[in-house]
Amino acid sequence: MTDLSFTEEQRDCLQELINVAMGLASDKLARFLNTFVHLQVPAIGLVNAAEIPEQFRGQYQGLHSSMISLGFFGDGGLRGETILLYQLENAGKIAALLGYDDDATSEAEMLTDISSILTTTFLNGLAEQLDNSFSYAAPRVISSRDNDFISKLEQTAFHWQLALKVDIRYELTDYSFDCNMILLIPGEAVLKLKTILDNVLADF
Amino acid sequence: MALTALICDDSLLARNQMKKSLPAEFDAAIVTATNGLEALTVLRSQEVGVVFLDLTMPELDGVGVLEAIKAEKMDVFVIVVSADIQPEMQKRVMDLGALAFIQKPVNTDKLSAVMRQYGLI
Numbered sequence: 001m002t003d004l005s006f007t008e009e010q011r012d013c014l015q016e017l018i019n020v021a022m023g024l025a026s027d028k029l030a031r032f033l034n035t036f037v038h039l040q041v042p043a044i045g046l047v048n049a050a051e052i053p054e055q056f057r058g059q060y061q062g063l064h065s066s067m068i069s070l071g072f073f074g075d076g077g078l079r080g081e082t083i084l085l086y087q088l089e090n091a092g093k094i095a096a097l098l099g100y101d102d103d104a105t106s107e108a109e110m111l112t113d114i115s116s117i118l119t120t121t122f123l124n125g126l127a128e129q130l131d132n133s134f135s136y137a138a139p140r141v142i143s144s145r146d147n148d149f150i151s152k153l154e155q156t157a158f159h160w161q162l163a164l165k166v167d168i169r170y171e172l173t174d175y176s177f178d179c180n181m182i183l184l185i186p187g188e189a190v191l192k193l194k195t196i197l198d199n200v201l202a203d204f
Numbered sequence: 205m206a207l208t209a210l211i212c213d214d215s216l217l218a219r220n221q222m223k224k225s226l227p228a229e230f231d232a233a234i235v236t237a238t239n240g241l242e243a244l245t246v247l248r249s250q251e252v253g254v255v256f257l258d259l260t261m262p263e264l265d266g267v268g269v270l271e272a273i274k275a276e277k278m279d280v281f282v283i284v285v286s287a288d289i290q291p292e293m294q295k296r297v298m299d300l301g302a303l304a305f306i307q308k309p310v311n312t313d314k315l316s317a318v319m320r321q322y323g324l325i
Contacts (some may be wrong), residue, residue: 009216016215019260020308023287036292039260041214129309204220 004162004190006046010197015044018166021125028121029170033097038171049160049184053153056085056180060149064088067149068115069156071137072123078132078192082123083142083156084115086179112139119181130196160184207232207253212243212269213285214261218308222256222285225310230325240264244272252280254324259286259293270300281322285310
């Protein structure tokens, strides 16, 4: 069996690349919303994709949540799917900041826009540091106003081997909201990622 | 006597990147810290000429370090090296007395230019 686990050096390397990508994403978000984003060290965790649904059950149990998927495809077989997960009540706050009128726009449209801002800027920043470039599938709302999204998460996670969990807290000047970003990566892309990280590490 | 330079960053990769990005002609003893509290311990216990300071760190962040340096009137150059590139953050650290702000990943030319400007090389 191929070893998909990361060494401590690889994990530290990935954490730092993620910090830099978060910095780029927060800067975009701050400029877009004309506010200040307080950056914290995002908690990352690498887990077996099959364990993902159980890990989020407790946090989101019984709450209306929004779950949006975005597929990404990079060079050299680096690909995967990101899932942005947050409580739906937070969506209202972001929508207000983005100037959405409750009636004018469909909820699905609003949710995909938010996902695009939070996820795509982050992934672009990550890709740039990996000397890669990502293209994206159209975002897909997997679930909203749905208490049973865990089963949907199970169906999605089922296709992948490794999950990179990134817990992010966006703290803006006036309020804060939490969201979870999950990068689901297939086994061969994990190997590719490990090789890239080793190359980055070898440079320093 | 050679200068002592402190590299403060919670990431081993970032500390190594920083070390390697320093100009060859920079004659200094390098010490490291992995968060703001460790950095302050170093700064209070020995003479340090320049700090390369990350901002987003556990325990105590870079802004906290700058505030302590200012409050305790420590005589040290601070060059902020951070991924948090928001204009407001850059202004905040410069207002707190940082010499310069360098965006991560470190550009060696920019770093050399800043260090030359302040007579560090």
